Structure formats: structure tokens, C-alpha cells
Amino acid sequence: AQTVTQSQPEMSVQEAETVTLSCTYDTSESDYYLFWYKQPPSRQMILVIRQEAYKQQNATENRFSVNFQKAAKSFSLKISDSQLGDAAMYFCAYRRGGANSKLTFGKGITLSVRP
Amino acid sequence: GAVVSQHPSRVICKSGTSVKIECRSLDFQATTMFWYRQFPKQSLMLMATSNEGSKATYEQGVEKDKFLINHASLTLSTLTVTSAHPEDSSFYICSVSGRGLTYEQYFGPGTRLTVT
Numbered sequence: 001a002q003t004v005t006q007s008q009p010e011m012s013v014q015e016a017e018t019v020t021l022s023c024t025y026d027t028s029e030s031d032y033y034l035f036w037y038k039q040p041p042s043r044q045m046i047l048v049i050r051q052e053a054y055k056q057q058n059a060t061e062n063r064f065s066v067n068f069q070k071a072a073k074s075f076s077l078k079i080s081d082s083q084l085g086d087a088a089m090y091f092c093a094y095r096r097g098g099a100n101s102k103l104t105f106g107k108g109i110t111l112s113v114r115p
Numbered sequence: 116g117a118v119v120s121q122h123p124s125r126v127i128c129k130s131g132t133s134v135k136i137e138c139r140s141l142d143f144q145a146t147t148m149f150w151y152r153q154f155p156k157q158s159l160m161l162m163a164t165s166n167e168g169s170k171a172t173y174e175q176g177v178e179k180d181k182f183l184i185n186h187a188s189l190t191l192s193t194l195t196v197t198s199a200h201p202e203d204s205s206f207y208i209c210s211v212s213g214r215g216l217t218y219e220q221y222f223g224p225g226t227r228l229t230v231t
Contacts, residue, residue, distance in 0.1 A: 035219070037222075042224070043224070044224050045159075045208065095220075103149075103210075106158065107158045108158050
């Protein structure tokens with residue numbers, strides 16, 4: 001069975017600084033996808049970034065980037081130039097390849113941003 | 116991405132009654148919809164996966180007779196909590212997947228259910 005581990009329950013970052021959120025996963029599949037979702041206080045789940053396992057290049061979306069270490073099964077999220085609006089719960093998620101397969105979520109991490 | 120709505124956003128019901136939550140995919144044909152439950156400051160727990168026109172697949176430990184799921188069309192899935200009890204109070208979220216969304220799931224805004 002696939003598992004996703006987020007071992008840090010909380011983190012804090014100073015506004016404008018950089019923070020890295022950690023995630024590890026376990027799978028025997030070769031075809032899979034990894035995601036980071038953001039859940040602000042409104043509780044609306046927002047896709048932040050995705051990574052296809054077959055791609056060696058790390059995904060980047062504006063201030064958000066990932067460090068995907070396939071051999072180590074590690075998938076960390078780096079937030080640069082942190083903003084107050086980045087404060088939220090962040091969930092790492094795994095999905096195996098194939099149409100409409102389900103997501104497996106980590107426990108999440110609460111990120112606070114200090115002004 | 117897909118736009119997903121849920122109705123109602125909040126509902127309060129009395130113990131023993133049933134409540135229906137709707138999940139609509141507004142601009143996308145959702146061949147698959149997922150229903151999650153989330154307690155405060157916890158992760159999303161998948162309850163069931165529903166494919167349009169067929170019976171839902173429930174996760175282990177989820178009572179299918181208590182949480183009835185219907186996915187009658189490509190744009191609508193419903194979750195009915197039958198004979199609700201206070202312990203069913205939670206935040207329920209749906210998500211959609213399907214043609215054109217090869218990788219992602221897109222989520223509805225959630226429904227807060229309170230059973231008194």
C-alpha cells in the first residue's frame with residue numbers, strides 16, 4: 001500500500017523568507033504523480049504544484065518549487081518570498097498512474113507566516 | 116481546472132434524520148467523483164469513489180448503508196448521511212476527476228455538517 005508521510009505538524013516562516021516543507025512517500029509503482037495541496041482557513045483545497053514521477057526536472061510554479069528525489073522517495077516543497085497569504089495547511093499527496101485513481105494524503109503541515 | 120460546487124455549504128440537522136449533500140461539476144464531465152471526510156486540523160479521509168452510472172466503491176470501515184452515494188450523471192454526485200448522529204458531524208468534501216484532467220483532482224468548497 002502507498003503511504004505519504006509528513007512528519008512536521010507545524011512550521012513557521014518570516015514574511016519574505018524561504019521555507020521548505022518535507023514529504024516522503026512509499027510505493028512500489030513506477031508510474032505515479034505527486035502533489036502539494038494548500039488548504040487555507042476557508043478549507044477550500046487548492047492545487048499548488050504537481051510532479052510526474054517520470055520527469056526528472058523539478059516542477060516550478062512561480063514562488064513554489066519542489067525537490068523531487070525519486071530514489072529517496074522524497075518530495076519537498078519550497079516556498080520562496082513567503083507571503084501572509086501562504087499561511088495554511090499544506091498536504092502532500094500521491095496518486096498512482098491510471099485514469100481516475102485516488103489520492104493518498106499525508107497528515108498535513110500547518111504553516112504560519114510571521115509579519 | 117474544473118469548477119466544483121457543493122450544496123449546502125453548512126447544514127445543521129437533528130439526530131436521527133437524514134441529510135443530502137450535492138456535489139456538482141460545473142464545467143467538466145466528471146467520470147469519477149470522490150468523497151472525503153475531514154476533522155479539524157486533520158487530513159482528508161477518503162470515504163468512497165463513485166463512477167458515473169455505477170455503484171460507489173467504499174473505503175474500508177465506511178458504512179455504505181449509512182453514507183449513500185449516487186453518481187447519476189457526469190455533473191452531479193450526492194452523499195446522503197442516513198440516520199445522522201452527533202459523531203457524523205464533520206466537514207465533507209468532494210472532488211472530481213475525469214476526461215481532460217489526466218492528473219489532478221479538483222475539490223469542492225466542502226460542507227460542514229453539524230448533527231445536534
